[in-house]
């Protein structure tokens with residue numbers, strides 16, 4: 441980057457808030473995809489005014505800018521694939537500005553860590569449900585820009601269900617306020633809805649207003665074991681349609697169960713086709729018992745061979761152990777994990793899992809699956825030897841076929857990780873030319889000079 445540009449930014453925000461040395465550029469060159477692209481500069485804005493000035497300057501000089509939260513994204517959204525500036529919020533723009541008890545709303549800056557917000561509102565007796573597994577380090581800005589989901593999504597929804605308003609800076613340097621603290625707001629286009637999951641391609645989010653709810657007092661965990669994955673998937677969608685809404689309804693297939701057992705020796709049923717782990721919550725013991733009885737009944741009607749309710753928190757943690765350790769355990773099947781987060785309408789889960797099995801056989805790859813089946817979201821992990829070119833090729837072919845099958849079943853390429861760079865080539869499988877052209881027109885309206893995180897999301 442030209443010296444004059446670096447000097448401008450240093451004068452604007454202070455030398456201490458601009459990194460241009462090799463070590464720091466390297467530190468900001470990655471996310472969870474393990475692909476790296478070095479930026480030319482990392483800037484830590486102190487406030488929204490800085491964001492405005494930085495964006496306007498970049499826009500005037502055609503400098504590419506990529507917003508970055510905690511860099512925990514799985515699809516390369518925060519990677520500066522074309523160099524330029526990385527704009528990071530963790531140093532200054534990381535404050536909880538307000539917890540408004542009367543309106544049950546929190547107002548935060550983008551760099552606030554998800555778990556810090558959860559703790560802060562919980563101390564006041566309130567609840568912010570979205571809990572991505574990365575909740576200890578991912579930022580609310582990144583959560584909004586990816587529309588993150590979590591274990592509680594089956595009952596409580598995902599990030600978008602809690603965003604009431606966003607302030608954002610456009611590449612021109614102008615600030616927009618999308619939405620209000622009001623429950624209802626039907627005036628004008630739903631611009632906040634467009635910014636959510638826009639992966640930093642339309643505007644830089646500088647302030648987020650989030651809905652809070654009250655936290656249920658009681659929670660219980662149960663587990664069901666099934667002989668086949670089909671029976672388990674039937675049990676999932678039938679439970680969700682039975683009038684009970686579990687907080688979580690997570691699943692592990694046979695390959696995943698075997699992997700966890702091989703690593704941790706927990707006495708898991710390695711001959712089972714699938715395990716379902718579920719949490720229910722409420723304020724009354726009777727309510728919890730009724731929910732568990734209904735789930736037990738639906739599980740049993742759909743072939744469960746074993747059902748256990750955790751007596752206490754220790755037992756609950758034991759039941760959750762396999763799910764929490766699924767991701768690391770499946771490395772026994774290959775050094776490289778091609779992990780996708782496809783999602784289908786819940787009633788299509790049995791067909792989806794059947795298709796994945798057939799595709800895996802066709803390409804001779806192992807595809808352990810686990811995940812948030814309560815919301816139709818399956819983590820599909822095609823495991824290959826990363827050093828074996830032929831196996832890698834087969835792995836990617838299997839992925840493409842799995843995406844096609846997902847779309848045919850009325851599903852989507854991503855339930856929570858977004859498109860970024862890694863899924864960009866597959867956008868054509870899921871969207872028509874007219875839809876992709878509309879995306880491009882929206883991008884142009886926000887960012888006519890294409891300086892904001894360009895070429896992400898296949899746009």
Ligand SMILES: Cc1cc2nc3c(=O)[nH]c(=O)nc-3n(C[C@H](O)[C@H](O)[C@H](O)COP(=O)(O)OP(=O)(O)OC[C@H]3O[C@@H](n4cnc5c(N)ncnc54)[C@H](O)[C@@H]3O)c2cc1C
Nearest residue numbers: 509510511512513517573574579581582585589640645856
């Ligand atoms: C172990 C692990 C578990 C995970 N589990 C889950 C899970 O359960 N559910 C889930 O949904 N995801 C999960 N993820 C993925 C990831 O944590 C989420 O996508 C998260 O929302 C990213 O937040 P971040 O702060 O790390 O954002 P980053 O990765 O830094 O950025 C993500 C995107 O947001 C944009 N962005 C960041 N800040 C702003 C801003 N202020 N304005 C505009 N754009 C911005 C970036 O440009 C980028 O496109 C997991 C990741 C890991 C590593």
